[in-house]
Amino acid sequence: MSLKNRIRTFWIATLLAVGALGYSLKAYEMMTIEEIKPGMEGEWRTVISGTEVETFPLRVIGVAGHFVGPDQPVIICEAIDEKNVLSGPVAGMSGSPVFIEGKLVGAYAYGYSWPKEQAIIGVTPIHNMLPVFENKDIEVASSGTINPHWKSVELTSRDRLGEYKSVLKPLPAPLIAAGISDQTLQAFQEEFDKLGIQVMNGPGGSSMKELTGSIEAGSAVSAILMQGDFNFGATGTVTHIEGDQLLAFGHPFFQWGNVEMPLAQAEILTIVRSLPASFKLSNTGGMVGRVYQDRLTGIAAEIGQVSPMTDYSVSVEYPNFDDKNYSAKIFRHPRLSPVIGAMATMEALRGVLEYSEEQTLRVKTRVKIEGYEPIEVTDVFAGTGVESASAFQQMAIHQLISDNTFDSPPIESMEVEVEASPVTEIIYLEAVYLHQDTALAGETVNLTLQMKNHQGKRFSKEVAFKLPEEVRKERVELLVADALAVDKVEFEGFYTASNFEHILERIADLKSRDHIYVCLLRRSPGISLEGQHLAGLPPSTLTLLKNVKGLKIDKDTLRESTFEMSIPVDAEFRGSAILPLTVD
Template identity: 30%
Template sequence: MKQKILNVSFLVVFFGVFSSFVFPGKPFLFSAETIMNVDEIVPGMKGYGKTVFTGDRIEIFNVEVLGILRNWEAKSNMILIRMSGGPLEKSGIIAGMSGSPVYISNRLIGAVAYGWSFAKEPIAGVTPINEMKNTLLNLPLHEKGMLPVSAEWDIPSFSQQSLVTPSTATSSIPQEFTDYDAAKITLTPILSPLVVSGIESDVLQRMKPLFHTYGWYPAQGGSYDLYPDKPVKSRLVPGASVAAILIRGDLSAAVVGTVTYVDGDNVLAFGHPFLQTGNADLPMASAYVYTVLSSQSNSVKMASPVDIIGRIHQDRRSGIAGILGASSRMIPCHIEVEGSQKLTYDFEIVDNKLLTPSLILMAAQSAVLSTERKVGEKSVQIQLSARIEGCENPVVIENVFYELDQSWFSLNHIVQPFTMIINNQFREVHPTRIDLKIRVLDSRKTAYIESVRVDKKQVKPGDTLQVDVCLKPFTGEKFYQTVLMHIPEDTLPGSMLNLTVCDATYGQALNLGRSAGKYFPVNFEQLVHYVENMERNNNLMVRILLTKKGITYKGEGFPSLPASVLSIMSFSNYSGVGPLFDEVVSRIPMEYVLNGNQTIPLSVK
């Protein structure tokens, strides 16, 4: 298609191109940039926008106003425009254009921020600049000091079928087309490229549904620092590419958009929310665009972050706000994978309740996949250690797993408890360091609990009971593991006892059924204790359940209550009250991941 000639005046072109080159020694002041209010804009007006299509050069594209969508969301207007020029004729709206400033008569009207799914033309919605300034710069003092909004977070679930079924070839049809519904053509924020490097493509594919919920378009890229002919440090000016850094180091991830407005050290960008957490703390960097990849599904800027030059501190409905020269807090992380080879990864990750767990999961999955085979039986030992601000000892979560395929399931089960810690309801949690050690064995180390026998079925208080557990390893000979169990002195004569030998899954179910209150923490210390003491898959558990006189209340046992209090509490109409059980439990670490359970009844003489 023949490129259209830009229909702007010579002065507009001159000053637009001139603003593309900013000299490091002479910072540009954009606080004097004039603004046009929504009420002054009418359909048919023509202007121009600024963005980067290649490199760090800001280019101009044409804009025609189609109308004003007033109150399209609560107390929010949108300017509807048609764009043309540059690659837009072929590409349509490009992921990464979010925040591109739009001007009419050299006056800023707002940021390109929204588009329609399945649109054939580059028709976009512009967030008015006054709304961006009011919600990002002119905040009331009490809002500026608010803590970030705590949001529920869940790691992406992987079905058991996906764990045992080998991966199939991904369909070449974009997901947007397979989920197409003509009644759901909606106005949504323009996708923002999530540019990652050092991450395996299979991992990125599996994480894609999660990132799409944030409005991100995952794309593999590279580190711009690897290029020796790197130019001088660029500055953030309207139309320049900007990146929010999520991971940096041996692995990297950044979300790319466009700068809308600069006033001194204040920078506004994107024109739509990043995560809409309110207060934010993310490193802000300049970005370099390699090219625009045109696609029927989503055209995208292939880019990489360059230099961290500030901090994103606000993330609200109308965009993000950053401060040049400020710094952000990040969490040092270390991942060590030992298997057919030993590799380590050192990087920093953002401290964010929503993002930290999913990014740790992505990094760990990629580290394992790049080190070990994709398909085949394996045993996986994982230990996550997290140091938390204000806590003397690190939180340690560890377990052993057997898998048929990639280690999604095992890593999920380690990261999920960590997610519970940082998203707890009791106190703010800020990790200061995260260490993850993963050991992979290319063999199946599993055993089945085949049977159990005891040296006597009638016991007396104070007795020692010998329990012999028959274990059958996979492709191995069965053997017996002997466990000695002590019957408590205060066991009631004439009572019946149940001796259970089980694996971790069954044991965890017994824990919840017998002492449910103990597993619904009422403070942060209880939560940490619960997480650190989750049943391990290689532990052989032998358990004897004893009925005791007393009650439990919110996980705490009360065995010595007066009879009158016990009677009242037993019929209490308050939640958290339950019967009191005691249990003798022995846990024997084995070299196998165990499966199965067996039970024998015992009587007390």
């Protein structure tokens, strides 16, 4: 349908049902921006309690052209009722439809922070929002860095009054993490900063009752990032409904473009009045559809079809206490979803810290990827900060799977099983004694490892291994190390992959912290080519490969691991040592 036809009179009043939920189509005309004059009075419609849409009066001040870009004007209005003058612009009002003379004008979307005895608001014209309906069926691609156009510039220390400045900016759909502590949010603040996201923790989450009633212009809806025992989402307001499609917010959520994000009906608990910025406190109901466009002038959603989500669960076993089990569903996004999942894991693990400051966690993460056999990663974390180390490792695994240059299949489920104990179980490597400086190919090499536990008790362990027959007449290095040190040496701080399967292989090869690793390293110049390590190449071959046009060489490599053994220990092992060995 053309933009011109859309601005004409819409359907006769109708109510359609979608399962137990309906969406309301009411007859109204649309007013063009050329018709709007200063002094006109109208109203906006929104929910301030429960799910009932109410109306509030406003007056037009004028129109500002080229506000958020070329041909992107904003209509400047002021609220004229006492309640809204008191509260000022309210986050969560974003998308509230504005009517003048019974005609739809646009969406309440912008406001001044730190208002004083007035509520000046900016309205996104409806004709600038209607194009967001287009391209509904475009396939979602991996998103780039999240960067909402209104993200504030960080102020320098010289600008001491900077936080009190009042600027006309989009009223955020309050992005609230419910069931997540402020300590956990602070741990992930750097990750959210990279993505340009501002998050607050607060009450809210899933509604304790089934939400009823139809969705109409002015209804509250939530874009869902996580729902379950942990909740993470943003609430805004519906501007316009056309068939089974709706427009909301009046400004971008993240400005991702084509998206797949669940949409839920919402109820408003109350308006929290605040000098910097008032906001709606809300709960979410059941999923009712999906957001498929996130653009400069608003989001577009479809009622009925719901976006697929990843099933997430974490269970924690702790001696002498009841097991704790948590579950949620997480929306699928290559960069944000790993952060959300790890945040939930950390919060679940923080619950065991009330029993003991120092812990040992034995963690098993099971990931089911569409079209592949499940992947399992086990590891041990001991001491202080174990909840952080475990959560960030999970985030790294999730990022490897979802945020890469390949056409990654979706993660269907992620299960985290944790066995916790209230003691620190760490073994430190103090010294390695090699019983001989030289050995013959195929001969047994003997080592003595000198170690101590977390309490300082020293002990030793004898280790023996047989040299490979192919290693002869050369000087090698013997590496005794923990998981992190072995990974660093083997991959030389660098990893690449030529296909998705290489990524899965890399995850499967992750070392576990409850093992001692003994490796034999050979000096073997080579290259890393499309994710594969080609070692032991003659100088002439290396020169030839490096000069082949179009051949992508990732990195020169200096050595390879020709032998590896692992020794399990009942603790986290830390430390490393490299010893030279001559093989005759």
